[in-house]
Amino acid sequence: MIKFKIFFDIEKEERWLNEMLAKGWLCSHINSAGIYTFQPTENLEQVIRIDCQQELRKEKKATYKQLHEDFGWRIVKEKSYDGTFYWTKSKDGNDELFSDNDSHIAKYKRLMKHASNWAILSLIFLMIFNGNDNVAPFFSIKSAYYTPGLWDKEGSAFLFAFLFETPFAIMRFLPPWLFLATCSIYITLYYRYRKSIQQFL
Numbered sequence: 001m002i003k004f005k006i007f008f009d010i011e012k013e014e015r016w017l018n019e020m021l022a023k024g025w026l027c028s029h030i031n032s033a034g035i036y037t038f039q040p041t042e043n044l045e046q047v048i049r050i051d052c053q054q055e056l057r058k059e060k061k062a063t064y065k066q067l068h069e070d071f072g073w074r075i076v077k078e079k080s081y082d083g084t085f086y087w088t089k090s091k092d093g094n095d096e097l098f099s100d101n102d103s104h105i106a107k108y109k110r111l112m113k114h115a116s117n118w119a120i121l122s123l124i125f126l127m128i129f130n131g132n133d134n135v136a137p138f139f140s141i142k143s144a145y146y147t148p149g150l151w152d153k154e155g156s157a158f159l160f161a162f163l164f165e166t167p168f169a170i171m172r173f174l175p176p177w178l179f180l181a182t183c184s185i186y187i188t189l190y191y192r193y194r195k196s197i198q199q200f201l
Contacts, residue, residue: 108193126175144169
């Protein structure tokens, strides 16, 4: 089974993957476009966990992987461009990647950095594609199409112009909302981080 889904919060993504697993569908592959491949499984006594490990050098990455494999974790997917790792293992009572307080707190630090990177990237796209201070594309995807007379065209002329500009229109429409979403996620993670510090320290 194949599903398309986009997440900006990896904790929600992890929860969804485990819900799918509880229904008998084990994630076997994830690509960068948000396409998830699932295989049927009768073994429901498994768990999936997601971790962010940015800027790991080759030696540290090998050590990181080996450490988890020694504890029974199997890697499902590594997103090399943003340092996201997807792990799965059979449930044995020790099903968290972060077994000590420092590791649990460090998890939120990494997630906050992950969210801030996305916020910065979306802000850059926002400045590139909306540098004219025109806010109309933020509220209407139709306003994000700048081709003169586009909506008056018909037939193949409309189709060609529409398909040609659609990628640019998406780049004008999505960045502000992506920026707001990632900022919201960052704030949420920050409060969880502060709560973890108060709880564990």
